[in-house]
Amino acid sequence: MGSPKIVLTASQSEASEWKHSIWQQMLSATIPAKYGHKWINPTSLINESWPDGRAKYVPNGLRMVETLLLREYSEEDVVVCYLDNLEKFVGPETKVIAIHAHNPLGISYATDVYSKIAGKNLIPINAAEFLKIVTHPVIKKFQPKIVIGGPGAWQLERANRLDEFNVDYLIDGEIERVFSDMFKRMMAGDPTLERIIKVPKSMQPTVEEIPVVRHRSTFGVVEITRGCGRGCQFCGPATKVGRSFPLEHIMESVHVNAREGATEILLATEDMFLYEQGANFETNIPALETMLKSVKSVPGIETLQTSHITMAPVVKDPTIIERLTPLIVPYSHVQHKESTDPDHRMTDPIIGLETGSARLFDIFMKGKAYPYKAHQWRDVVLKGMETLNKHNWFPFCTFIIGLPGETDADTRESLNLLYDLRDAKGTFVPTFFVPLENTRMQQKDSAKLIEMTDLQWEFFYTCWKYNLHFWHGKSNASMKFSLGVPLYYYLLGRKLFGNGIKYPLYRFAGVPDRFMRKHLYLDFTGYKRSKGVMNAPVDEILPGFKTVREERGLNMIDASQLHHIGAAIDIAPDGIPAATT
Ligand code: B12
Numbered sequence: 001m002g003s004p005k006i007v008l009t010a011s012q013s014e015a016s017e018w019k020h021s022i023w024q025q026m027l028s029a030t031i032p033a034k035y036g037h038k039w040i041n042p043t044s045l046i047n048e049s050w051p052d053g054r055a056k057y058v059p060n061g062l063r064m065v066e067t068l069l070l071r072e073y074s075e076e077d078v079v080v081c082y083l084d085n086l087e088k089f090v091g092p093e094t095k096v097i098a099i100h101a102h103n104p105l106g107i108s109y110a111t112d113v114y115s116k117i118a119g120k121n122l123i124p125i126n127a128a129e130f131l132k133i134v135t136h137p138v139i140k141k142f143q144p145k146i147v148i149g150g151p152g153a154w155q156l157e158r159a160n161r162l163d164e165f166n167v168d169y170l171i172d173g174e175i176e177r178v179f180s181d182m183f184k185r186m187m188a189g190d191p192t193l194e195r196i197i198k199v200p201k202s203m204q205p206t207v208e209e210i211p212v213v214r215h216r217s218t219f220g221v222v223e224i225t226r227g228c229g230r231g232c233q234f235c236g237p238a239t240k241v242g243r244s245f246p247l248e249h250i251m252e253s254v255h256v257n258a259r260e261g262a263t264e265i266l267l268a269t270e271d272m273f274l275y276e277q278g279a280n281f282e283t284n285i286p287a288l289e290t291m292l293k294s295v296k297s298v299p300g301i302e303t304l305q306t307s308h309i310t311m312a313p314v315v316k317d318p319t320i321i322e323r324l325t326p327l328i329v330p331y332s333h334v335q336h337k338e339s340t341d342p343d344h345r346m347t348d349p350i351i352g353l354e355t356g357s358a359r360l361f362d363i364f365m366k367g368k369a370y371p372y373k374a375h376q377w378r379d380v381v382l383k384g385m386e387t388l389n390k391h392n393w394f395p396f397c398t399f400i401i402g403l404p405g406e407t408d409a410d411t412r413e414s415l416n417l418l419y420d421l422r423d424a425k426g427t428f429v430p431t432f433f434v435p436l437e438n439t440r441m442q443q444k445d446s447a448k449l450i451e452m453t454d455l456q457w458e459f460f461y462t463c464w465k466y467n468l469h470f471w472h473g474k475s476n477a478s479m480k481f482s483l484g485v486p487l488y489y490y491l492l493g494r495k496l497f498g499n500g501i502k503y504p505l506y507r508f509a510g511v512p513d514r515f516m517r518k519h520l521y522l523d524f525t526g527y528k529r530s531k532g533v534m535n536a537p538v539d540e541i542l543p544g545f546k547t548v549r550e551e552r553g554l555n556m557i558d559a560s561q562l563h564h565i566g567a568a569i570d571i572a573p574d575g576i577p578a579a580t581t
Pocket residue numbers: 013014015022025026027028029058059060061062064065098099100101102103104108109111126147148149150151152171173174175176218219221223226227235236237266268269270307308431436
């Protein structure tokens with residue numbers, strides 16, 4: 001048998017579903033490849049193949065490409081495999097190698113910035129794994145056309161590396177409607193076809209045009225919605241038309257995954273509460289209940305994982321969480337000792353909290369809080385977190401540091417929010433602003449590590465201190481870790497980033513706050529916050545800008561109230577956001 005005409009692949013790190021761990025993937029996107037062996041289990045990068053060498057699971061987007069190709073080619077012509085089997089399949093008859101790129105150079109939301117913390121010129125595991133594909137000797141030998149697509153494909157254009165990797169075509173956007181014609185032109189070497197193809201919004205497919213994938217996806221990803229109408233300016237899915245997949249479509253995808261050995265389904269969405277939503281983002285609880293019950297009833301499916309949710313619906317109608325909990329939490333593979341579930345199970349949907357600054361929130365993402373207003377965001381977060389935690393939803397919360405124009409006053413507001421969240425159960429992941437392609441902020445500058453302020457460093461390391469405590473207990477930092485952090489500061493950190501990281505790092509290493517009060521903004525020693533000591537001095541607050549507390553006449557929440565983080569807050573929706581897409 002000759003070699004297949006088309007070979008599809010994805011990097012080992014992006015295809016991995018090791019222990020169902022999305023953490024593992026996030027780590028691959030951030031940890032420097034040079035130190036990868038110390039941080040991640042090497043077996044997590046070994047993926048399973050079928051006896052004939054085809055991949056058992058790859059990212060859902062690549063499965064979609066395969067499905068579209070299988071409408072016109074046979075299974076013999078289209079092979080999906082991992083790096084270690086490229087040699088087996090790519091040969092003289094191979095015309096195209098198509099590569100999926102979720103985050104190929106690790107520059108989405110500055111994940112590569114994390115690797116830079118360990119030294120200049122380091123690249124994350126993801127990037128190293130991607131390079132192994134594009135520089136593979138078999139590609140050099142047989143020179144098939146290289147086609148790259150996926151949500152992170154834009155990174156190669158941004159980094160200007162198309163020539164270096166001999167990329168023939170880079171496709172950015174949703175392809176279901178346009179791929180067949182485009183692919184024919186690629187195969188024919190049509191000279192009028194652009195090298196960089198950006199699929200416009202007007203060509204985004206309807207759900208009817210999106211087929212059910214033919215084979216199993218990494219993590220058992222099954223899309224339940226696509227696109228989001230909340231309109232955040234930094235966000236890619238905000239530019240997509242909002243769509244919900246019909247239940248039959250979802251169930252067929254679940255069956256495909258289960259048939260090929262998936263025991264878990266990851267419900268992919270920008271916000272689970274968008275599924276079959278009513279007017280004005282009204283959550284459709286019965287539709288969600290039916291969908292969840294149906295998915296978990298499929299033989300072979302043992303666990304469910306959610307991707308993203310938003311906070312506002314949780315506050316507007318806490319019964320959403322009450323009703324969905326029995327259908328989600330007992331079926332999660334994640335456990336935490338603080339969960340009150342009989343089996344200590346918890347669910348950890350991803351929520352973009354982004355900032356504590358009402359001012360930045362109002363400029364860049366006001367639709368996210370709908371039906372609440374930007375100045376209510378802090379309260380929405382605290383109230384929502386209380387409801388989520390009560391039901392063993394311990395979310396994975398992301399923040400964006402360095403949004404354009406972020407001032408010290410803004411960072412203090414984010415620190416205030418973080419302080420208010422100190423008893424919350426969840427993971428708090430600071431990311432750095434990166435202007436994603438095709439978003440309304442694509443022309444803006446990225447946040448730069450070297451320009452991080454002392455307050456931003458404090459925010460960054462305080463998040464990681466919370467995470468350390470949440471996942472490893474308050475007194476569990478090892479001696480090696482406690483000594484290693486100051487060593488890092490003296491040997492590398494201060495040279496790379498200046499003195500500003502010193503005290504935040506010390507906090508992270510476990511140095512008691514009483515020794516650092518003078519140097520840090522947040523004070524965890526029990527110092528009375530209600531006197532406003534941690535508020536920005538009035539002259540540093542932007543002209544015309546009031547803190548949330550001033551605006552609402554609120555006092556700081558006293559620490560004693562924070563066991564029930566949202567308890568002191570009673571909020572009502574406050575109008576319609578001006579800009580939703
Ligand atoms: C599930 C998911 C994950 C999962 C699983 C990922 C996986 N490896 O399978 C987890 C949670 C692990 C994850 C992690 C991350 N993710 Co993610 N993820 C998603 C999510 C929710 C769904 C992805 C999906 O399967 N969609 C369905 C498929 C059909 O869509 P698609 O992949 O875009 O594919 C279409 C096209 O892109 C194209 N296509 C895809 N592949 C190819 C290949 C070729 C050759 C061609 C021609 C076309 C093509 O065709 C498809 C059909 O139109 C999306 C949001 C979304 N709704 O897409 C975010 C999303 C893709 N993730 C994102 C990010 C930033 C990350 C992280 C970097 C987060 C972080 N800071 O750590 C990490 C990186 C992980 C890694 N190892 O690289 C961003 C990407 C932003 C951007 N434009 O760069 C998104 C858009 C979320 C967001 N709201 O911002 N992710």
